[in-house]
Amino acid sequence: MKIRIDKAACVGNARCWAVSEELFPLDDDGYIDIEEFEVPAGKEDLARRGARACPERVIQVIED
Amino acid sequence: MTEAATASEPAPIPGHIPESVVYDFDMFRDPAYLADPHKRVIDLLENAPPVFWTPRNGGHWMLVSHAANFEAARDCEDFSSEVLPYKEMEALLDQLADETGRVPRAYPINLDPPLHGIYRKPLQGVFSPRTINTMQEQIRAMACDLLDAVAGKGGCEFMSAVAEPLPVKVFLRMLGMPEDKYPEYRALVRAHLDAQALPGAEGALQRLQKVAQAMRDTIEERRDERRDDIISMLWGVEIDGRATTQEDLENYGVLLFIAGLDTVMQGIGLGVRHLAENPALQQRLRDDPSLISKATEELLRRYSFTVPPRRVARDMEFQGVQMKAGERAMLFLPGADLDPREFENPTEVNLEREGAHIAFNAGPHRCLGSHLARVELNILYEELLTRLPQFRLDPDKPPSFNCGHVVGVEQLHLVWGD
Numbered sequence: 001m002k003i004r005i006d007k008a009a010c011v012g013n014a015r016c017w018a019v020s021e022e023l024f025p026l027d028d029d030g031y032i033d034i035e036e037f038e039v040p041a042g043k044e045d046l047a048r049r050g051a052r053a054c055p056e057r058v059i060q061v062i063e064d
Numbered sequence: 065m066t067e068a069a070t071a072s073e074p075a076p077i078p079g080h081i082p083e084s085v086v087y088d089f090d091m092f093r094d095p096a097y098l099a100d101p102h103k104r105v106i107d108l109l110e111n112a113p114p115v116f117w118t119p120r121n122g123g124h125w126m127l128v129s130h131a132a133n134f135e136a137a138r139d140c141e142d143f144s145s146e147v148l149p150y151k152e153m154e155a156l157l158d159q160l161a162d163e164t165g166r167v168p169r170a171y172p173i174n175l176d177p178p179l180h181g182i183y184r185k186p187l188q189g190v191f192s193p194r195t196i197n198t199m200q201e202q203i204r205a206m207a208c209d210l211l212d213a214v215a216g217k218g219g220c221e222f223m224s225a226v227a228e229p230l231p232v233k234v235f236l237r238m239l240g241m242p243e244d245k246y247p248e249y250r251a252l253v254r255a256h257l258d259a260q261a262l263p264g265a266e267g268a269l270q271r272l273q274k275v276a277q278a279m280r281d282t283i284e285e286r287r288d289e290r291r292d293d294i295i296s297m298l299w300g301v302e303i304d305g306r307a308t309t310q311e312d313l314e315n316y317g318v319l320l321f322i323a324g325l326d327t328v329m330q331g332i333g334l335g336v337r338h339l340a341e342n343p344a345l346q347q348r349l350r351d352d353p354s355l356i357s358k359a360t361e362e363l364l365r366r367y368s369f370t371v372p373p374r375r376v377a378r379d380m381e382f383q384g385v386q387m388k389a390g391e392r393a394m395l396f397l398p399g400a401d402l403d404p405r406e407f408e409n410p411t412e413v414n415l416e417r418e419g420a421h422i423a424f425n426a427g428p429h430r431c432l433g434s435h436l437a438r439v440e441l442n443i444l445y446e447e448l449l450t451r452l453p454q455f456r457l458d459p460d461k462p463p464s465f466n467c468g469h470v471v472g473v474e475q476l477h478l479v480w481g482d
């Protein structure tokens with residue numbers, strides 16, 4: 001499973017980060033600091049929840 | 065209150081607006097709305113068109129559905145945050161300055177991209193989750209003081225005892241203003257609140273000038289001697305590559321004043337009113353305080369309470385209606401977050417609910433202070449449920465509300481005990 005984030009559309013409210021600081025790191029200004037990543041085994045649920053938490057809907061889950 | 069005293073004169077319906085999208089709703093004075101705001105919001109969702117035009121208060125659009133709000137909030141080109149186009153507004157304010165002195169600007173809330181981003185960026189780090197988290201213990205101490213002062217009294221009027229003072233104290237502390245400014249700021253907040261509940265902008269500029277005036281000395285002091293506070297931080301940031309000036313600092317101070325005080329206060333008021341009416345929820349949160357942050361989120365959704373205004377920037381079709389350049393449109397976020405097309409059983413406070421509300425709006429203007437607001441609300445609920453016994457509404461003094469661009473609680477009389 002993969003996560004892809006439309007970084008330019010992030011408005012920096014860290015709802016993803018509130019779900020998982022590890023999967024969704026922020027830059028110093030509080031914007032999302034990652035664009036695409038392979039979800040580690042066992043973290044799929046967390047990744048999905050992080051994506052659903054984004055008010056901007058810029059986090060896309062790509063299921064295998 | 066009589067109907068006649070509360071209704072504003074209706075404006076004539078413009079020719080391009082069909083009868084089918086006209087609905088009579090006065091967002092400042094509708095009696096049912098004032099009696100119990102979110103009950104009327106649900107009624108609007110059931111009975112008014114998802115995007116409607118009301119002839120009240122000069123005539124304007126109301127965007128009620130989640131879909132309409134979400135789209136418009138992210139479309140700053142069509143839905144401008146500038147009351148007048150930037151250059152016209154600046155010219156007007158400069159002209160006013162000759163008569164009344166400089167008028168502070170609440171940048172970036174009233175700017176469109178790309179200027180908006182230029183003024184927003186310096187604030188981003190100041191309000192990031194990391195910075196705000198370092199404030200937690202100070203905020204907790206302030207909340208505890210206010211709650212302990214009423215805990216032994218058997219009840220209180222919660223707005224004046226806790227909900228209003230807390231954000232003002234947090235604001236002064238964060239900005240690094242002296243404590244003795246507290247009474248002056250409480251009075252300014254009060255004047256701001258009273259004005260919020262009225263249409264039109266009478267006295268608005270003078271009030272902003274007073275807010276700026278009250279922080280001028282501290283701003284000057286921090287320029288020469290930095291401390292660990294927001295005013296000092298703002299002296300250290302750059303706006304588009306240039307150093308900040310006294311004027312910039314006053315602008316930012318005014319922005320934070322109008323965005324961060326009555327909002328937190330109303331969030332607290334609406335949330336605590338729900339808790340007072342729902343002893344079972346109080347008990348559940350007391351039994352398992354780890355649920356409080358979920359309750360904070362769900363109460364923000366259930367009682368979303370801000371109504372940001374926009375100016376339609378060009379003639380266009382929007383979600384099936386014709387809008388014309390210069391018309392005003394309200395992002396009715398209380399409707400968006402109670403929209404059954406978006407949230408299943410929207411009136412239910414469901415701590416297991418997933419998905420994102422837009423109480424802080426969406427798009428480029430999305431609330432910069434949301435982390436701070438969440439921390440304040442969370443801490444307040446935590447300490448409230450620890451320090452006060454079970455509480456409920458005073459049956460002899462029902463709550464009263466105010467409406468406008470911020471919807472909230474005017475008076476909230478609570479009594480302890482079940």
Ligand code: HEM
Nearest residue numbers: 172173323324327328331370372424425429431432433437
């Ligand atoms: C529960 C409390 C709060 C709510 C519901 C809230 C809601 C909002 C909303 C809906 C907007 C968007 C306005 C628009 O689109 O025109 C906004 C913007 C803003 N808020 Fe908040 N707010 C809250 C607390 C705060 C606090 C505590 C602060 C900071 C001290 C703050 C600072 C700001 C700023 C600076 C903006 C302008 C952002 C921009 O235009 O880019 N807010 N807020």
Ligand code: SF4
Nearest residue numbers: 010013014015016054
């Ligand atoms: S939740 Fe969405 S908008 Fe907020 S920081 Fe994460 S990606 Fe950005």
